Amino acid sequence: MFRKGITGLLGFDRVCVQQFETVLLYRNGRFEKALTPGRHRIRAGSRQLARIDLRPEVFRFTQGAVSADRFAVNLIYVARTQIVDPRAAFESTQNYRDEIYIRLQSIVKAVCSRKPRLEIQMDHQSFSNSVQKAASQVLRSIGCECLTFELLQVDSTGPVAELDNRRMGFTAHHSMMKEA
Template sequence: MNWHFLMTHVTVKDGERALLTRNGRLERVLGPGRHRLFDPRNELAAEIFKVVRAEFPAERYLVLKAARPDLAAELFEMVETKADEVAIVNLDGRPMQLMTPWQARVYWKVATSVDVERIDMTADPRVTARHLAMIDRNRSVVVTEAVVENHEAGLLFVEGRLLERLAPGRHAFWIVGRKIEVKRLDLRPQAVEITAQEMLTKDRIALRVTLTAFRRIVDPERVVAVVPDVDAWLYRLVQFAIREAVAGRTLDEVLSAKAALDAELRDYVRERIADSGVEVTELGVKDVILPGEIRELVNKVVEAERVAKANLIRRQEETAATRSLLNTAKLMEENPLLLRLKELESLERLVEKVGRIDLHAGDGQGFDALLTKLVRLKPTESA
């Protein structure tokens, strides 16, 4: 805008509008083009605005509406939201703005189509898939999202009250004016390691026991109502159970009756979690850790038991071998042919280990004397 020789020149481009004021009061709106205005006292002023998908200050709109309601209705679209209401503003069919409760915005509508979709959040806290696609989820402060996996249970809490159990998938909710929380519980079996703690047996021997428990959530609604932390609660419960079981047993009973100890622990724990919505599928002792001097004594006892067992097995084998030799001797005594076969077998072993043998059978004895007199297990009758 410039002033020259009593005239004011204003150039308005396409996609723009100019508000022409005289001494601060609106006279008219200038459209695209070059305008020559008679202004001998230099009283005119033109303010140029972009009008394509553009906003106009709400405060100035209210002033303009009070002075020229007809002009305000022709040029602008004002969008206001109430309590518990959000609005999605579409400019030329594209969602451009999400308005929260108690907001007011003004848009130029001379070159842009302005459509408003209002959503009452009191009816349903859920955000539909169509509305969710229209919202910039990275910057939105009115929507919360949660994804429930196939192996999870999602519990919807509105203002601290359990409303429903959500199916697997993506869920979105309006959070303006309310507190919404989605608790996700893993329904798969989980392992809980109960670390070692020192305790005394019935015979006053200190030891430490580590256990492993496998638990599974079977009733999510019941779990959130009675158990604040499933793993911590189960951890303490198993600790109490093992202390009570060890305190009533001697060291030998703890070490020898592991199966009975595991069964007792499972019964103890299952009885106390029956109404909690948690199921313990397995529970057992993993390690029993003894003090150094006790461990040495136990090792010596175990070693002595193994030596004694080895000696017993060796004596049993020797007895069996002796009995076998006795039976063989009886058979050879009753059967001369069997004895002769045994003699020849001994001769075969001897020949395999000796490179050369010189034999003198005597005059007139021949080869028969060589075979009969070389090896004998039984003395001759003349001997």
């Protein structure tokens, strides 16, 4: 009783909210308010607290997709996201991270299906900008935003990869023959 002090005797608890988080206060299962960084005194009783970390998160993906010209490609990319609406992120889904993961993969698949393979492979910046813009719109409904998206690597798979390898082999063989 002495540890809580006079406020504890009056039925209040202290809550310390870190600079990088927001704490959502629920009473009897209903949202009451969001606590900003700092110290707060809240009335004890039927309350629940949800701590939401607002620091940006980085997701790394390896994903297969099909381009507009029907070639299979393997993509490696990184997305940096951040919660912009803590209440929406907490209430809209059981696990917002899983939701971000699934939605980003769907967006990348959709953008790939609208661009030819060579454009995806040759213009990473344009592809990244398209995905980032679409991702920010889609993630907004779960209280998040896509801060950055970077396509790191694109590889062809299947018959096109074999064709590319044959061409490269032919080019290497042809240039070796020229040198001889």
